[in-house]
Amino acid sequence: MARDGQIRLPDGSAPTTYTVPNAAEIVPKAINATFDGSGASGSFVPTVEYVSDGGVVVARVPCQTTVAAGGSAEVTFAPFLRGAQTAGGGGVVGDWASLRVVYSAPLPQVPPFPNAGYAPGSFEDGTVYWETSNSTLYTPPNSSHSAGSTGIEIVPTVPMVTIVDAVIGVQLAGGGDFSTVDTDGLEMTCPVIYDALTSSADPLNSPPVVPAAIAAQTHATHISWDESGTTPNTQTSGDLGLRAIFGSTPSAGLNAFSAVVWNVKSTNPTIELLYAYLRVASYEMNLWTTEVIVT
Amino acid sequence: MPAEPLIAGLPPDCELSAGYVIRIVALDPTTGATVSGVSLSDISLFVTDMHGNLDNLAPDPLLVPSSELV
Numbered sequence: 001m002a003r004d005g006q007i008r009l010p011d012g013s014a015p016t017t018y019t020v021p022n023a024a025e026i027v028p029k030a031i032n033a034t035f036d037g038s039g040a041s042g043s044f045v046p047t048v049e050y051v052s053d054g055g056v057v058v059a060r061v062p063c064q065t066t067v068a069a070g071g072s073a074e075v076t077f078a079p080f081l082r083g084a085q086t087a088g089g090g091g092v093v094g095d096w097a098s099l100r101v102v103y104s105a106p107l108p109q110v111p112p113f114p115n116a117g118y119a120p121g122s123f124e125d126g127t128v129y130w131e132t133s134n135s136t137l138y139t140p141p142n143s144s145h146s147a148g149s150t151g152i153e154i155v156p157t158v159p160m161v162t163i164v165d166a167v168i169g170v171q172l173a174g175g176g177d178f179s180t181v182d183t184d185g186l187e188m189t190c191p192v193i194y195d196a197l198t199s200s201a202d203p204l205n206s207p208p209v210v211p212a213a214i215a216a217q218t219h220a221t222h223i224s225w226d227e228s229g230t231t232p233n234t235q236t237s238g239d240l241g242l243r244a245i246f247g248s249t250p251s252a253g254l255n256a257f258s259a260v261v262w263n264v265k266s267t268n269p270t271i272e273l274l275y276a277y278l279r280v281a282s283y284e285m286n287l288w289t290t291e292v293i294v295t
Numbered sequence: 296m297p298a299e300p301l302i303a304g305l306p307p308d309c310e311l312s313a314g315y316v317i318r319i320v321a322l323d324p325t326t327g328a329t330v331s332g333v334s335l336s337d338i339s340l341f342v343t344d345m346h347g348n349l350d351n352l353a354p355d356p357l358l359v360p361s362s363e364l365v
Binding site: 001002003004005006007008009010011012013014015016017018019020021022023024025026027028029030031032033034035036037038039040041042043044045046047048049050051052053058059061062063064065066067071072073074075076077078079281 | 298299300301302303304305306307308309310311312313314315316317318319320321322323324329330331332333334335336337338339340341342343344345346347348
């Protein structure tokens with residue numbers, strides 16, 4: 001008599017395997033795992049393989065989305081699930097782009113002054129990596145996508161929902177995670193969608209936009225902002241960041257643009273900037289609301 | 296940073312007998328080679344045991360039986 005059951009495997013490095021034991025015969029119905037690529041040697045595709053007892057791969061099931069190096073994904077594999085698909089008119093569902101900046105020694109440091117101003121770390125000071133799943137939909141704002149690249153240009157052809165994550169990684173000067181650090185004053189210009197890149201409010205050429213102003217920007221429907229204000233707050237993680245979700249999307253022919261810079265002020269102690277990460281993911285709106293599992 | 300939620304298809308009704316291996320791997324999108332440095336956690340396999348002997352399946356004590364099929 002057939003029965004359903006859940007098998008949990010221990011955490012570990014990919015690849016990991018499960019061997020069907022003697023006198024058993026199973027039908028996988030759902031496989032779920034979190035892929036942490038923070039130490040990955042490159043971008044990767046989460047994949048499940050079935051391998052025969054003779055060592056021959058009988059099925060290889062890749063996820064249709066590539067995870068950028070440094071990124072993470074929780075992936076569910078199940079029959080009849082379908083990942084990101086190209087939609088009509090050149091629109092996409094679930095495509096993404098990222099700018100990743102990695103610093104090298106000596107790491108930019110933020111001195112322990114409450115009004116230190118801009119931290120010496122910026123996109124110009126590190127090595128910039130540009131990655132995307134769709135180079136037609138996303139382009140870096142300058143062709144060299146190295147020094148000076150501070151954003152991602154989106155050229156939508158269909159209505160989309162866009163999610164932007166901006167993260168910086170910090171550590172105590174000299175290394176090590178901080179247990180608590182005063183991040184009061186961390187400022188990041190939030191991603192903003194403009195009707196045209198030629199707007200006078202182009203964030204590349206403007207001072208950092210304060211959150212209140214961002215909330216009032218056209219098309220910006222939601223924003224979260226954790227590190228600001230005059231009351232000291234503390235972080236217990238090495239990642240500081242924000243997420244913006246744009247539910248109202250520019251129509252075809254309009255440009256969406258996002259940019260991020262940061263201004264870290266530290267009262268105590270000195271902190272170092274390790275990396276910065278800006279990621280944009282877009283979902284076609286009609287499929288966003290009707291993303292279903294067909295069984 | 297939070298893990299991005301993704302979904303992918305899986306062959307339906309694929310019966311795997313003793314000795315078959317389910318391998319969860321990170322592959323290079325260009326070459327298909329295994330990408331190093333990727334960690335896996337919260338790994339869960341939800342399966343139907345055609346013989347109904349769930350106790351034989353678990354690699355550890357975390358097996359959680361659920362519904363019984365007629």
